[in-house]
Amino acid sequence: MFIAAIVSPFIPTAAAEEPTTGITATAYNNWGYNNAPPLPPASSPVGTYTIDRVAQYFDWQPVFNLYEDFIVHYEGTITIPEGGSARFWAMADDGTILYIDDTLVTYDWYDKGGGGTISEPVPFTAGVAKPFELWYYENGGGAWVELWWSVNEGPWEIVPASAFSGEVTAPYLNPVQNLVATSTPDGGADLSWQAPESSNLYIYGYSITFFDLNQGAESGGWGIWTDQTFFTFGPWMWSGTTDFGDVRFKVRPGTAGCFAPSADPCVYGPEQLVDTVVTAPTTTTTTTTTTTTTTTTEPPPPPPTTTVPPPTTTEPPSATTPENPPPQTTIPVAPPTTPPTTTAPPAPPITDVIDDIDSGVELSPDEAVSVIANPGLVDLPKDDLEKIFSAVPFDELSAEQESELVEALTNAPTDVKETFEDTVDVYGEGLDDYVPVGSSIDVGTRRSVIAVTTVLTTAAAAGAAPGSSQGGSTGGSPSDANKAARREDEEEEEAGGLEGPEDREKNNHTRNSIFTYGENGMKKFSILGFIKKFLKETAALSFTFAGSAIMFVTLSGETQRIAIVATALAVLIHYVYVMLENDSD
Numbered sequence: 001m002f003i004a005a006i007v008s009p010f011i012p013t014a015a016a017e018e019p020t021t022g023i024t025a026t027a028y029n030n031w032g033y034n035n036a037p038p039l040p041p042a043s044s045p046v047g048t049y050t051i052d053r054v055a056q057y058f059d060w061q062p063v064f065n066l067y068e069d070f071i072v073h074y075e076g077t078i079t080i081p082e083g084g085s086a087r088f089w090a091m092a093d094d095g096t097i098l099y100i101d102d103t104l105v106t107y108d109w110y111d112k113g114g115g116g117t118i119s120e121p122v123p124f125t126a127g128v129a130k131p132f133e134l135w136y137y138e139n140g141g142g143a144w145v146e147l148w149w150s151v152n153e154g155p156w157e158i159v160p161a162s163a164f165s166g167e168v169t170a171p172y173l174n175p176v177q178n179l180v181a182t183s184t185p186d187g188g189a190d191l192s193w194q195a196p197e198s199s200n201l202y203i204y205g206y207s208i209t210f211f212d213l214n215q216g217a218e219s220g221g222w223g224i225w226t227d228q229t230f231f232t233f234g235p236w237m238w239s240g241t242t243d244f245g246d247v248r249f250k251v252r253p254g255t256a257g258c259f260a261p262s263a264d265p266c267v268y269g270p271e272q273l274v275d276t277v278v279t280a281p282t283t284t285t286t287t288t289t290t291t292t293t294t295t296t297t298e299p300p301p302p303p304p305t306t307t308v309p310p311p312t313t314t315e316p317p318s319a320t321t322p323e324n325p326p327p328q329t330t331i332p333v334a335p336p337t338t339p340p341t342t343t344a345p346p347a348p349p350i351t352d353v354i355d356d357i358d359s360g361v362e363l364s365p366d367e368a369v370s371v372i373a374n375p376g377l378v379d380l381p382k383d384d385l386e387k388i389f390s391a392v393p394f395d396e397l398s399a400e401q402e403s404e405l406v407e408a409l410t411n412a413p414t415d416v417k418e419t420f421e422d423t424v425d426v427y428g429e430g431l432d433d434y435v436p437v438g439s440s441i442d443v444g445t446r447r448s449v450i451a452v453t454t455v456l457t458t459a460a461a462a463g464a465a466p467g468s469s470q471g472g473s474t475g476g477s478p479s480d481a482n483k484a485a486r487r488e489d490e491e492e493e494e495a496g497g498l499e500g501p502e503d504r505e506k507n508n509h510t511r512n513s514i515f516t517y518g519e520n521g522m523k524k525f526s527i528l529g530f531i532k533k534f535l536k537e538t539a540a541l542s543f544t545f546a547g548s549a550i551m552f553v554t555l556s557g558e559t560q561r562i563a564i565v566a567t568a569l570a571v572l573i574h575y576v577y578v579m580l581e582n583d584s585d
Contacts, residue, residue, distance in 0.1 A: 022050045022051060022052045022076065022161070022164055023050065023051050023052070023053070023054065023074050023075065023076040023164050024048060024050055024074070024075045024076060025048065025049050025050065025051055025063075025072055025073070025074050025075075026045045026047075026048045026072070026073045026075075027045060027046045027047055027048075027049075027063050027064050027066060027070060027071070027072050027073075028040040028044065028045055028046060028070060028071040028072075028073070029046050029066060029069070029070055030069045030070050030071045030137060030138075031068075031069045031070075032069065033069060033139075034069075034111075034139055034140075035094075035110060035111045035139060036095065036109050036110050036111075037069075037071065037137055037139075039071070039135065040071055046064045046066065046070075046202075047063070047064045047201065047202055049063065049201070051074075052161035052164065053147070053158060053159060053160060053161045053163075053164065054074055054090075054134060054145060054146060054147035054158075054159065055145075055146045055147075055158050056072075056144065056145055056146075057143075057144045058138065058143035058144060059142060059143050059144070063202070064202040065202060065204075067143070068138060068139070068140055068143075069138065069139065069140075070137070070138055071135065071136065071137045071138075072135075072136045072137075072145070073133070073134075073135055073136075074132075074133070074134040074135075074136070074147075075131075075132070075133050076131075076132060076164045076165065077129035077130060077131050077132065077164065077165045078100070078129060078130055078131075078132045078159070078163050078164055078165075079124065079126075079127065079128065079129045079130070079163055079165070080124045080126070080149075080151050080152075080163065081126075081151065081162075081163075082126050082151075082152070083124065083125055083126040084123075084124060084151065084152040085121035085122055085123045085124060085151075085152060086121065086122055086124060086149045086150065086151045086152070087118055087119050087120070087121055087122070087149065087150045087153075088100065088105055088106065088118075088119040088122065088147065088148070088149050088159075089106075089116055089117075089118045089119070089147075089148040089149070089150075089156065089375060090106055090108065090116050090117075090134060090136075090145070090146075090147050090148075091114060091115055091116045091145070091146045091147075091148060091373070091375065092108070092112075092114070092116060092136055092144065092145040092146070093112065093113050093114055093138075093141065093142040093143060093144055093145075094110070094111045094112055094113075094137055094138055094139045095108055095109040095110050095111065095112070095135075095136070095137050095139075096108050096109070096116060096134060096135065096136050096145065097109050097134070097135040098119070098132075098133075098134050098135075098147075099131075099132065099133040099134075100119075100122050100130055100131075100132050101122070101130040101131060101132075102131060102133075103122075105119040105120070105122060106118075106119050109135075109137070111139050112404065112407055113141070113142060113369065113373075113400070113404040113407075114369070114370065114373035114404065114408065115373045115404075115407055115408040115411050116411065117411060118411065121153075129165055134147060146158055147159050148375050149163075155379055156375045156376065156378065156379065172201065172267070172269070173196060173201050173203060173252075173253045173254070173255070173267060173268065173269030174196035174197045174253075174269055174270075175196055175252065175253075175269050175270040175271070175272050176193040176194065176195065176196055176206065176229075176251050176252070176253060176269070176272050177193065177194040177195070177196065177197070178192075178193060178194045179191075179192075179193040179249070179251055179272045179273075179274045180192050180193070180274065181247075181249050181274045181275070181276040182276065183276055183277060183278045183279055185279075185281070185282060186234075186235055186281055187234075187235030187238070187244065187278065187279065187280055187281040188232065188233050188234045188235050188237070188278075189232075189233045189237075189247070189276060189278050190230070190231075190232050190233075191208065191230065191231045191232075191233070191249055191251070191274075192229065192230040192231075193206075193229050193230070193251055193272070194229060195229055195253075196253055196269060201255055201267055202255065202256075203253045203254070203255075203269075204227070204254060204255050204256040204258070204259055204260075205225050205226060205227045205253075205254060205258075205259045206225070206226050206227070206228075206229070206251055206252065206253055206254070207223060207224075207225060207250075207251070207252050207253075207254055207258070207259075207268065208223070208224040208225075208226065208231055208249060208250070208251050209221060209222070209223045209224075209249070209250045210222060210233075210237075210241075210242065210247050210248065210249045210250070211242065211247065211248045211250075212241065212242030212243065212245070212246070212247065213242075213245070213246035213247065213248050213275065214242075214243070214245045214246055218248060219242070220241070221241050221242050221247075222237070222241060225259050233278075235280075235281060238278060242278075244278050244279060244280045245277065245278065246275065246276075246277055247275070247276060247277070247278050248273060248274075248275050249273070249274050249275075249276070250271045250272070250273055251271065251272050251274075252268050252269050252270060252271040252272065253268070253269040254266065254267065254268045254269070255267045255268075350371060350374050350376040350377060350380065353367070353371050353388065354380075354384050354387060354388065357387050357388065357391045358387070362391065362393070363391045363392060363393060364393075365393060365396050365397050365398065365401050366401070368391070368392040368393060368397070368401075368405070369397075369401050369404045369405050369408070371388060372388075372392070372405050372408045372409060373404070373405075373408040377412065377416060378412065378413055378416060382415075382419050385416060385419045385420070385423070386419060386422075386423045389419065389420050389423040389424050390423055390424075392405070392424070394424070394431070402431065402433075403433065406431060406433045406434045409434060410434070410435065414437055417436075417437050418437055421436055421437065426443050427443060431443050432444030513526075513529055513533070514526055514529045514530040514533055514579055514580075515529065516529065530579070533578075533579060534575070534579070537575065537578050537579075541574075548567055
């Protein structure tokens with residue numbers, strides 16, 4: 001409860017405005033839920049208000065004193081200026097769900113620091129409105145939401161107010177209900193009431209004013225502020241103001257601007273009146289057998305500095321401000337303070353950022369993340385994209401900032417991602433979660449796979465090194481070994497004569513060849529020799545094949561197609577050479 005004197009309690013309530021176009025927004029307290037909270041029941045809103053477009057920054061302008069863990073439900077209808085289609089982009093920190101014409105078009109119901117999914121084209125007929133519905137939730141840190149569109153594949157912009165329709169009511173507060181005043185035996189009075197019916201403004205407190213009616217007209221009194229729905233007046237309240245007797249009480253709700261410094265305007269609800277008679281404390285008489293003494297119980301004296309003469313003016317009645325207000329019986333409730341913002345709202349116009357880069361200004365990590373998430377990025381030429389990507393300080397990004405940047409790039413169009421990959425070494429340090437164009441795995445996974453493949457390929461190369469399949473030979477090429485063996489055969493033939501049929505038959509079974517030689521010395525193709533030699537060579541290259549397969553699945557797009565052709569050609573040449581290398585007689 002907080003209490004203070006009001007210099008003039010007669011601040012007029014904001015006048016009603018003519019209905020215009022707009023969006024109905026309903027806010028819900030979502031305290032205690034974190035990532036991806038459940039949608040709240042429609043019967044438990046904190047309050048409802050109206051806006052002309054979806055572009056709200058709650059860190060600067062909170063609604064209903066909600067700063068963290070809340071949900072806002074936007075409803076209305078939407079049209080496009082001409083027939084065709086429109087794409088939608090609900091950007092937010094944190095999550096959003098968007099329906100157009102009762103059809104789900106985007107679903108980003110998770111924590112994120114900006115960005116979102118771009119919808120498929122939604123068809124429209126010129127002049128025909130479709131219902132739209134947008135859910136937004138805030139978990140922690142920055143809190144903002146914007147709804148963008150691209151009509152008929154045109155430029156991206158925040159959906160203008162002219163696209164929405166539906167009546168918008170002026171800000172208002174309803175009057176309090178069931179106001180009751182009751183005098184107490186000690187010379188005080190109890191005042192109670194019930195909160196107003198649902199309004200479209202947040203009730204920050206209640207203004208109570210009381211007046212003396214002994215002269216048949218209001219003659220002035222005090223104004224009291226409270227955030228409760230009751231107030232107890234002590235007997236000292238009437239001293240120097242209304243005195244005991246007929247008193248009129250007025251109660252009305254008000255916004256924060258009526259009670260404390262605030263950016264919000266002051267809006268009061270209608271006042272409610274109740275009259276009562278405040279009676280002086282009762283007198284008690286005490287009698288003894290010897291003497292009779294009359295004792296009058298006086299009320300406790302008021303604080304010495306609280307007596308203030310009533311104001312001299314009577315029309316309109318004004319409140320009297322005491323020099324030293326009487327002590328409070330309860331502790332005032334201060335409005336919550338705005339928590340520090342961890343995520344900045346969207347970056348300034350992206351053209352300004354490019355001008356800054358051209359003039360040598362370096363981007364901070366926060367600025368870099370905001371620029372990458374800016375919808376205007378998709379409309380920039382390749383040269384400007386390269387400037388921005390080159391200016392990102394990747395080595396200064398925190399893990400959270402890196403995650404937000406990767407998320408924004410993941411949702412970007414393909415041409416933007418291709419320019420990014422041409423400008424930045426995405427396989428360097430960081431960007432582990434980024435998935436390149438045409439790939440199905442992220443950079444971190446691909447980097448690990450390439451490392452494993454390198455190890456496997458090295459092992460395969462070692463296993464297939466010269467001499468490893470030559471019966472323990474430590475040097476020379478297979479062809480050199482074959483030539484040496486051939487010279488050895490010739491020397492044996494010179495020493496022992498020409499090879500006979502039995503020797504030729506034996507050699508058919510021992511030499512590594514796909515041909516056999518008959519008794520007449522004719523060479524014939526051997527299917528059994530071919531199979532044995534093919535299987536032996538395939539087994540020797542098993543590690544190489546395994547490494548190639550792993551490398552292949554990490555590639556994508558044109559690189560993958562080139563790898564297929566190059567690998568097939570290399571394998572073909574290798575097998576042709578190996579299968580014939582021992583048969584060149």
